[in-house]
Amino acid sequence: MPEARYFDIRHVTGEVTHVDLDNTVVESAGTSFYDRAVIRALGPDGWGILTVDHFRRPSGKKFEELIEEALSLASLTRQKVTLSEVTGGALPVPSMTEDPRSVPIGEKKDLLAGIEKAARVPGIVSTRAGYIERYEDVRFEDSSGNEYAYATCRSGFSVMAVAGRNGDMQMGYEREHSLRGLNLRHRQDLGREAGERALSLLDARAAKGGTMHAVLDPELAGVFAHEAVGHAGEGDLVLEGGSVLAGKIGEGIGSPLLTIVDDPSLPEFGFEPVDAEGSRVGRTEIIRKGVVNAYLHSRETLAAIGHGKAGNARAMPGEPPLVRMSNTYIENGDSSLDEILAECRSGILLKGSRGGQVDPGRGVFQFNAEYGYLIGDGELGSMVRDVSLSGEILQTLHSITLCAGDRAMHQGYCGKGGQSVPVSDGAPHMLLKNAVVGGSGTG
Amino acid sequence: MRWWAAVELVERILQEGARLADEVEVYLSSGSSIAARLQRREIHYAAGSRHQGLSIRVIHKGCIGASGTQNPDQWRECLGAAVAGAKLATSQPWNGLPDPADLDQVPLNFDPDLRPEPESTRELLLGMIEGTAAYPVEITSGSAEISVYSEILANSHGLNYTSRGSNVSAAIETIREQSTGYEFDNSWKSDLDPLMIGEKAAELASTSTGGKEIATGEYNVVLSPLAFSQLLGAVFIPALSGRNVHAGRSRLANLLGQQVTDPGLSILDDPFHQRGLSATRWDAEGTTTDVLPYVKEGVLQMFAYDIKNGSRYGKKSTGSAVRAGPGGAPSIGTHNIRLEGPRTDVLEERAIFIHDVVGAHTANPLTGDFSVELSNASVFEGGVREYPIRKAMLSGNVFSMLEEIGGLSRQERVIGSFILPDIRLKNQRIIGNE
Numbered sequence: 001m002p003e004a005r006y007f008d009i010r011h012v013t014g015e016v017t018h019v020d021l022d023n024t025v026v027e028s029a030g031t032s033f034y035d036r037a038v039i040r041a042l043g044p045d046g047w048g049i050l051t052v053d054h055f056r057r058p059s060g061k062k063f064e065e066l067i068e069e070a071l072s073l074a075s076l077t078r079q080k081v082t083l084s085e086v087t088g089g090a091l092p093v094p095s096m097t098e099d100p101r102s103v104p105i106g107e108k109k110d111l112l113a114g115i116e117k118a119a120r121v122p123g124i125v126s127t128r129a130g131y132i133e134r135y136e137d138v139r140f141e142d143s144s145g146n147e148y149a150y151a152t153c154r155s156g157f158s159v160m161a162v163a164g165r166n167g168d169m170q171m172g173y174e175r176e177h178s179l180r181g182l183n184l185r186h187r188q189d190l191g192r193e194a195g196e197r198a199l200s201l202l203d204a205r206a207a208k209g210g211t212m213h214a215v216l217d218p219e220l221a222g223v224f225a226h227e228a229v230g231h232a233g234e235g236d237l238v239l240e241g242g243s244v245l246a247g248k249i250g251e252g253i254g255s256p257l258l259t260i261v262d263d264p265s266l267p268e269f270g271f272e273p274v275d276a277e278g279s280r281v282g283r284t285e286i287i288r289k290g291v292v293n294a295y296l297h298s299r300e301t302l303a304a305i306g307h308g309k310a311g312n313a314r315a316m317p318g319e320p321p322l323v324r325m326s327n328t329y330i331e332n333g334d335s336s337l338d339e340i341l342a343e344c345r346s347g348i349l350l351k352g353s354r355g356g357q358v359d360p361g362r363g364v365f366q367f368n369a370e371y372g373y374l375i376g377d378g379e380l381g382s383m384v385r386d387v388s389l390s391g392e393i394l395q396t397l398h399s400i401t402l403c404a405g406d407r408a409m410h411q412g413y414c415g416k417g418g419q420s421v422p423v424s425d426g427a428p429h430m431l432l433k434n435a436v437v438g439g440s441g442t443g
Numbered sequence: 444m445r446w447w448a449a450v451e452l453v454e455r456i457l458q459e460g461a462r463l464a465d466e467v468e469v470y471l472s473s474g475s476s477i478a479a480r481l482q483r484r485e486i487h488y489a490a491g492s493r494h495q496g497l498s499i500r501v502i503h504k505g506c507i508g509a510s511g512t513q514n515p516d517q518w519r520e521c522l523g524a525a526v527a528g529a530k531l532a533t534s535q536p537w538n539g540l541p542d543p544a545d546l547d548q549v550p551l552n553f554d555p556d557l558r559p560e561p562e563s564t565r566e567l568l569l570g571m572i573e574g575t576a577a578y579p580v581e582i583t584s585g586s587a588e589i590s591v592y593s594e595i596l597a598n599s600h601g602l603n604y605t606s607r608g609s610n611v612s613a614a615i616e617t618i619r620e621q622s623t624g625y626e627f628d629n630s631w632k633s634d635l636d637p638l639m640i641g642e643k644a645a646e647l648a649s650t651s652t653g654g655k656e657i658a659t660g661e662y663n664v665v666l667s668p669l670a671f672s673q674l675l676g677a678v679f680i681p682a683l684s685g686r687n688v689h690a691g692r693s694r695l696a697n698l699l700g701q702q703v704t705d706p707g708l709s710i711l712d713d714p715f716h717q718r719g720l721s722a723t724r725w726d727a728e729g730t731t732t733d734v735l736p737y738v739k740e741g742v743l744q745m746f747a748y749d750i751k752n753g754s755r756y757g758k759k760s761t762g763s764a765v766r767a768g769p770g771g772a773p774s775i776g777t778h779n780i781r782l783e784g785p786r787t788d789v790l791e792e793r794a795i796f797i798h799d800v801v802g803a804h805t806a807n808p809l810t811g812d813f814s815v816e817l818s819n820a821s822v823f824e825g826g827v828r829e830y831p832i833r834k835a836m837l838s839g840n841v842f843s844m845l846e847e848i849g850g851l852s853r854q855e856r857v858i859g860s861f862i863l864p865d866i867r868l869k870n871q872r873i874i875g876n877e
Contacts, residue, residue: 018769023690025535030528032770033512033521047488053495054514069491073477076561079485109531126691162692162809169694171809206812209838209874210659240482241618242583320490357802359818361583361616361623364834366816368805386807388814390836438814438836438874 004041004071006083008142010276011037011055012317017100019109019131021116029109036318041070046077049320084303086310090148090274091281094267096181100133100155103182108133111184115159118191119172123199125164129191131157131184132177136317146278154179154269154422156411159191163198170204170385172197173352173370177411177422179271200383201371207387207439213347213375214389214435215340218408220353220369222425224432225330226414227356227365228393229260230425233286233294234416235301235308236323237360244363244393248292249307254397257333260287262296264311264326268424269411272314276321279310290397298323316419325414330427333403340402340431342378348437349373349380350387353410363393366438388438396432404429444473444495444515453597456499456518460599463526464501466540467599468728470771471515472496474592477559481568481585481615489561492590498771499525505534507751511770538754541729543602550607551715551722552631557609559589567637571615574641578617578649580624585615587637602729610720613640617648622831624648624819625799629857631720647798647819654833657822657875663794663849664837664871665823668856668863673803675780675861678811678841679710683737684775685748689756692809694842698743704845706741709783713862714762719779721860725762727773732762749775781862787850789867790823794849796865797837811841814874836874844868 013035020027037055041048050070058066100108108131116129133155140148156177163170172194176183216224229245237243245253264272264281272281277299285293294308295301301323302310313321341349349372356367368388374381409426444452453469460467473495480487498511499521508528512521567587575582589611597603613635614627624647626640666674687693695703704710714723714732726732728750736744747763748756752775765776790796798819806813820832849867856863 016769019531020769022686026531026533028507028509028528028769028772029531030508030510030770031524032510033514033517033524035512035514035517046486049488049490051490051492051494053493054516073489073491073561076479076489076565077486079482079487081487105527106531128690128692164691167697169692169809171807209814209836209872211876236482237583240583241581242616242623244621318494320488354805354807355802356805357816359623359801361618362621362818364801364816364818366802366805366814366836368802368814386810386812386814388802388805388836388838390801390814390816390834392834436836436874436876438816438838440812440814440838440840440872 002044004043004067004143006042006143007040007067008140008277009037009039010315011139012136014134014136017105017133019112021112021129023127024116026109029105034317038318038320039066039070040320041067041074042081043071043074046074046079046081048072048074051318081300082303083299084310086279086299088146088278089280090150091265093150093152093273094180094271098182100153100182101135108184112157115157115187115191118188119159119161119195121192121195123163124161124195126162127160129157129159140278142278148274148278150273152179155182157184159194161195161198163202165202168202170198170201177269179269201385204371204383204385206441207372207384207437208441209437209439211434211436213344214432214437215344215347215349215375216430216432217351218406218427218429219410220350221330221427221430222410223353223356223367225260225427226325226328226425227358227367228396229286230262230325230328231358232360232393233296234323235295235297235305238295239301239304242361244360245292250291252291253394254287254290255400256290257403258287258290258397258400259285259331261285261331262325262328266327268327268409270326270423272326275311275313276315277313279313281311284308296323296325314421316421319419322417322419324416324421325423327424329407329409329425330403332405332407332428335402335404337404337429340404340429341375343402344375344431345378347375349375350389364390365393366390386439390436390438399433400430401433402431449595452515452518453595456522457597457599460501460522464503464529466502468500468540469597470498472592472594474590475559476588476590477561477564478586478588479564479568481582484572484582486565486568496771497521500772501525501529502537503529505537506532508532509768509770509772535751536754538750540598540600541602542600544731546724546731548605551724552720553607554609554632557589557611557633559591563589567613567635570637571613571641574638575617575645577642578645580617580619580645580648583616583618587613596729598729604725604729611635613637615641615644617644619648620652622648622651629720650828651819651831654831656877657832657835657873658877659875660873661870662873663867663869665789665794665796665865665867667798667865668858670797670800671863671866672858672861673800674806674813674841677803677806678808680777680780681808683747685746685752685756685758686775688746694811695743701743702741703743704738704741705848707784708738708741708845708848709736710738711736711781712777712779713781714778716779716781716862718857719862720857721778723778727764727766730760730762730764732778735761747775747777749773777860779860779862782851782864784848784851786853788826789850789852789865790826793824794867795832795873796821796823800837806841813841814838834876838872838874844871
């Protein structure tokens with residue numbers, strides 16, 4: 001059997017702790033464990049990959065056999081893979097204000113119960129609150145002698161309130177996750193907001209769909225950056241011919257106001273000290289002043305198509321690395337929200353996010369706001385519910401005419417290829433002219 | 444882990460667990476898979492996987508705790524975590540884990556001829572590539588995977604069921620100009636037709652090019668099984684969960700015995716369906732399964748319960764537990780959802796056919812309101828495609844869209860835990876760009 005041109009091993013062990021409160025009852029709480037490794041070997045042509053649960057790194061002859069087992073799978077491929085040379089080196093994991101693992105789970109349960117209780121304002125018929133804490137101990141080594149070891153602990157909570165009246169039901173939802181330590185203390189305000197929003201939505205009308213000017217709040221505009229641009233900027237999709245941004249380097253595709261960045265080195269929820277194949281992480285401007293500037297890359301996609309730098313290979317424990325976003329955001333502009341509303345004049349303000357999706361090959365995206373407000377004469381009017389927005393990447397970015405200076409980041413999880421990784425998205429308020437807004441309202 | 448070692452481990456955990464709690468449940472699984480992935484027309488990588496999982500649940504004085512691990516050697520820590528979890532949980536009424544039943548243990552979804560071998564995945568990929576040649580498209584990516592697994596479910600009442608399963612899946616994505624086409628299939632037996640999957644993906648991309656704009660308005664639409672399964676899964680199925688019903692989170696909560704869909708429509712969970720990927724004679728807790736007629740001729744008949752929620756709300760478990768909770772713990776789910784209703788040529792009369800939707804997961808799970816972008820949508824008349832639609836949204840409500848249907852197609856396909864036909868729906872709101 002030929003020798004491996006390269007191999008790496010990424011072994012992740014850890015614990016997941018959760019608390020699930022349902023209408024003040026502790027529905028479940030506790031800790032589970034995981035232990036998975038991925039061994040990748042590059043044969044004469046392409047990759048052979050082995051995933052093993054309950055991994056114990058062998059040494060000597062047994063180690064060689066392990067690499068050979070991965071390599072034997074590579075015999076199936078005829079695709080000549082080249083890896084770009086990269087700089088290694090891991091950043092320190094940002095410090096935590098309070099290590100969640102040092103707080104007893106009973107205390108976490110009590111803190112979460114306080115948040116859930118705050119959501120139970122009069123008129124709320126159902127509440128649910130969840131806490132999740134994920135500790136990961138990562139060990140990486142490759143055939144070039146690079147070795148990294150680090151641990152992260154991500155934790156956070158969500159709270160949902162359901163308001164009911166005469167058979168009608170509406171939902172308010174808040175969540176916050178962090179890499180920087182336990183965030184459960186003194187957060188009853190978010191519970192209360194979930195409850196009060198659910199009540200307000202009982203009086204909100206369904207949005208009427210159509211083409212109109214839309215103002216996106218920082219959370220939704222962050223999802224816009226992620227769905228409308230970030231995915232299409234992923235080097236593997238570009239390489240496969242599955243992205244509308246393929247071949248567009250240097251081309252203006254949006255307003256000069258628009259700079260969209262991905263940066264795994266930011267101490268936000270999508271932080272990585274080093275990427276999943278040992279590359280140093282850093283800032284990539286996917287769009288710079290409206291012009292396509294770079295793609296996000298693994299070592300392989302960088303070698304294949306260039307334009308950018310490696311450092312965006314990420315993986316769930318036990319899964320092979322994929323090119324992924326991390327902390328994605330639109331840079332601040334110099335307008336204010338008042339100026340944006342005045343410029344919009346008539347349209348809709350969209351707030352919060354229920355997620356989104358993109359078809360990067362077709363260049364079409366969709367995402368959903370949790371609620372919104374009609375805008376008339378530059379002033380906020382009545383509340384609307386269940387409103388979504390769809391658009392085409394290559395047209396929509398030209399329609400961003402104003403960006404405020406109030407960027408904020410929000411945390412979430414992004415799915416791709418069956419893997420879910422922690423990310424953050426952010427943006428300032430921005431004005432999107434002639435947006436296609438979806439809603440089931442007719443009046 | 445060898446079979447005898449697995450059996451011995453399960454026994455040890457049950458014995459040790461019985462000293463710490465009233466009842467103990469152990470689920471031990473192991474398996475292997477081979478997957479291969481296409482990048483354009485070349486195999487990008489092949490991946491092998493060996494996996495194992497242990498999930499332990501204890502019940503003590505009505506308090507339930509669970510934990511899971513991928514390292515069965517760690518079973519003592521896992522058992523300790525389950526016991527600690529139970530100490531935190533609120534005590535609930537609990538009817539007890541099931542006693543053993545005399546069930547046939549011949550697996551319902553295991554094909555001994557399906558083996559996770561690299562060459563088999565290669566053949567699937569090559570077959571799909573060949574299939575795409577029927578239309579002038581480029582391949583962007585594809586994948587094929589074959590897996591086998593075995594599992595043991597045992598509890599301190601003497602229940603000890605074993606099962607095996609197999610699965611094969613294949614998927615391919617194509618593009619022509621700026622139109623994409625994605626097709627996939629999976630099965631528990633070796634009956635996939637990769638040529639057909641490839642051809643369908645290519646047809647979707649190819650026939651979606653040159654799309655026309657459409658005016659905003661009300662249209663009759665036909666949802667493919669893929670599009671329909673996403674909207675059902677995001678809204679209607681969670682509303683059938685007894686937990687959501689009693690916790691005040693289901694729009695169906697007070698509608699038992701009432702008309703909730705078109706009187707021609709029935710919705711049922713059939714755990715014995717021959718093609719179902721989740722076919723089983725017992726659920727994740729060992730409760731004997733049965734066909735569950737949730738909606739019969741439009742009338743809501745029942746909700747889904749596991750033991751915990753059945754005990755809590757004075758109901759029996761409906762055998763609806765699946766392993767979807769934290770640490771692999773059981774929670775309420777479904778096995779093989781299928782529909783019964785009037786079968787017609789759904790595209791004979793003019794309609795917009797919607798193959799896929801973008802963003803179904805953003806639907807409001809409580810109210811059922813949704814707005815999604817269409818993928819591979821075309822106007823059909825007399826069963827023939829008139830023209831593709833370039834871009835439009837479908838906005839509506841999952842509950843009200845089922846109140847008046849225009850029929851179901853005769854053909855069905857398996858999509859995860861659904862076995863669905865095309866469904867024709869009347870007067871749905873389309874937001875176009877014309």
